[in-house]
Amino acid sequence: MAKAKSQKSLDKWTKQKWTTASGKPSTQGPKATSEVYAPAAKIKSLKSTPAGRKKLAAANRKKREATAKGKQHASHGLHKKKKKAAKKRKK
Numbered sequence: 001m002a003k004a005k006s007q008k009s010l011d012k013w014t015k016q017k018w019t020t021a022s023g024k025p026s027t028q029g030p031k032a033t034s035e036v037y038a039p040a041a042k043i044k045s046l047k048s049t050p051a052g053r054k055k056l057a058a059a060n061r062k063k064r065e066a067t068a069k070g071k072q073h074a075s076h077g078l079h080k081k082k083k084k085a086a087k088k089r090k091k
Helices: 005-015 040-047 050-068
Strands: none
Touching: 040 050
C-alpha cells in the first residue's frame, strides 16, 4: 500500500539532520542554549547572509523568552506553517 502524502512528509522530516545554530543542546543539561532547532541546511542558509543571521537571532530571542515563561513551544517564524483554508461565509 502506498503512503499518504502526510506520511511521506513525515518520513522526509525525520530523515533531516536537526540542530541548533551553535550545535549545542537547546534544552537539556547545564550547557543548554535555548536556541531553536531547525534542519541543518536551513541553519546553514540563514547563517550565510546578514538578513538570515538577524532572522535567526530574532527566532532565538523569541525561543528564549518563551522558555523563560515556562512554555515548551515558541512561535518564532522559522518553520513553515500550513495555511488554514479560509472559511467562506454564506450571504
